[in-house]
Amino acid sequence: MPDSPSHSDDDLLRLISAGNEKAFLAFYRKHQAAIFRFALHMSGKPEVAEEVTQDVFVVVMGAAKQFDPARGTASGYLYGIARNVVRRCLERERPYLAVLDDPDNEYLARLADDRDIAIELAQSERVESLRKAVLALPPAYREVVVLCDLHELDYADAAVVLGCAIGTIRSRLHRARALLMEKMRAAERCTA
Amino acid sequence: MTENELELLDGLRALAAVEPHAASPAVEQKLLATFRARQARRKRVIWGSAVGTLAAAAAVVALLVRVPIPKQPKIREAIVQSAPADSAAPQARFAVVRADDVNYSFYQLPDAADLPPVETAMVVRVEMPALSLQQMGVPI
Numbered sequence: 001m002p003d004s005p006s007h008s009d010d011d012l013l014r015l016i017s018a019g020n021e022k023a024f025l026a027f028y029r030k031h032q033a034a035i036f037r038f039a040l041h042m043s044g045k046p047e048v049a050e051e052v053t054q055d056v057f058v059v060v061m062g063a064a065k066q067f068d069p070a071r072g073t074a075s076g077y078l079y080g081i082a083r084n085v086v087r088r089c090l091e092r093e094r095p096y097l098a099v100l101d102d103p104d105n106e107y108l109a110r111l112a113d114d115r116d117i118a119i120e121l122a123q124s125e126r127v128e129s130l131r132k133a134v135l136a137l138p139p140a141y142r143e144v145v146v147l148c149d150l151h152e153l154d155y156a157d158a159a160v161v162l163g164c165a166i167g168t169i170r171s172r173l174h175r176a177r178a179l180l181m182e183k184m185r186a187a188e189r190c191t192a
Numbered sequence: 193m194t195e196n197e198l199e200l201l202d203g204l205r206a207l208a209a210v211e212p213h214a215a216s217p218a219v220e221q222k223l224l225a226t227f228r229a230r231q232a233r234r235k236r237v238i239w240g241s242a243v244g245t246l247a248a249a250a251a252v253v254a255l256l257v258r259v260p261i262p263k264q265p266k267i268r269e270a271i272v273q274s275a276p277a278d279s280a281a282p283q284a285r286f287a288v289v290r291a292d293d294v295n296y297s298f299y300q301l302p303d304a305a306d307l308p309p310v311e312t313a314m315v316v317r318v319e320m321p322a323l324s325l326q327q328m329g330v331p332i
């Protein structure tokens with residue numbers, strides 16, 4: 001059965017290219033959460049994240065045959081597709097900073113209104129401002145933070161996904177963290 | 193790693209934990225519908241090309257069956273119009289040449305000796321009535 005754990009991603013992608021629906025479903029269920037969260041962290045909008053997730057797996061339907069395990073993992077392959085789709089969406093959508101300032105943004109409102117989460121997280125305000133700070137990072141820095149810090153990819157995998165050298169990942173991450181700390185300090189000064 | 197960086201990483205981990213973790217089931221349903229539609233289209237294309245190939249093959253076979261294969265020219269019976277040899281008034285006469293009458297021997301062309309030597313040549317097969325050849329001076 002394609003949804004059994006014995007099937008590797010390579011096997012599933014081969015089965016998908018042969019038209020196996022169960023393999024596609026198994027592959028989707030295995031990877032959709034990571035892709036959805038990546039898109040959400042990059043865009044800040046759940047509807048964009050869902051659209052990106054859908055588009056990524058539509059690409060997989062048509063291009064599963066092109067996956068080459070020698071060039072990286074299936075996760076890296078999916079993140080690579082997701083990255084391109086997210087960028088296209090962000091270019092099409094209005095600038096993300098406007099989204100952050102939008103008081104009608106459903107996602108922000110839901111987070112702000114979710115009392116349970118606020119109670120559970122003592123630092124919810126800080127998390128919220130951190131989320132805003134991540135979204136305000138330039139895309140090249142944001143994707144490194146999302147991949148390495150939020151999704152805990154190692155530098156080598158992130159380098160494959162972003163198509164750059166490991167050294168570039170390190171330097172971008174260093175710079176991105178510095179920017180985030182700067183933004184957080186600025187936010188604290190504003191609230192104080 | 194500095195204390196600030198550690199604090200930042202803790203904050204990022206908390207952020208990763210608090211965000212929604214998966215796409216809604218509606219995405220899965222849409223993708224399944226898209227997958228099925230693609231498979232159906234793919235099957236149609238495969239069947240269409242198979243039917244097309246079969247139709248083309250059938251057309252070729254039909255053509256081969258109908259078109260007569262050119263046979264070795266064989267004069268079984270031919271009606272040739274012979275020019276009147278000794279009559280002043282031209283009148284068409286018909287002679288029947290039977291297959292037995294055909295002579296496949298080679299004859300030297302008259303006056304061929306005067307022609308320049310041939311280095312390269314193309315052999316052309318021509319069927320002519322014996323009478324015409326006789327009129328040209330071929331000794332048959």
